[in-house]
Amino acid sequence: VVVEDIVDTGNTIEELKSIFKEKNVKHLKFATLFFKPDAYTKDIKIDYIGMRIPNKFIVGYGLDYDGLGRNLPDVYQLAQ
Template identity: 45%
Template structure:
């Protein structure tokens, strides 16, 4: 589909599924190499990262431990600036390498907050893998360790990303038409 409509907004095709999967495959190869001989805990950040996490873990194809957590700072198309821990991490992270798996990093505040929290709770190392990065939207000193695709600061949906909880199930990524 070249265009989709979600509630009151229209979106056009931006990144096809094939391009997303190629970027994730490259990222998986780097992560696999970096995690050799370590016992990492992969933490998928819900809700948005579910499709990215599924594809990345398929590409990693190893004995890795995976769990999920959920943090929220968005309402509609903009961030609220307040980070709410909706579903906390329940796995033991003491002395472990934790790799956060995020769908998109824009302001960076949520992941900066979560990474600091995990270090304070005893993680030996905290790394961040993001499917998408909006470098122009970063508002803090955060550089993900693994980046799938860098994109402009446009509002996007699909492949796990939503607009008011709609549009997550699309295989491609769409950008808003203003």
């Protein structure tokens, strides 16, 4: 099981799947805390989703915007 903090476009998931395929991994599942279905452009199944969120930028709890906000104790949506 590959655990991601957030999945938006799916580019990282696609790359990880390719890497594991080259390694002949027999079983692969993906889990994410946050999933942006409106931004997702791939056909790869996300097996475990903590929360579906709108396609808005979030920061905090390890997620950052240009290096800022990563250390916030909660998750916040940036105003647009």
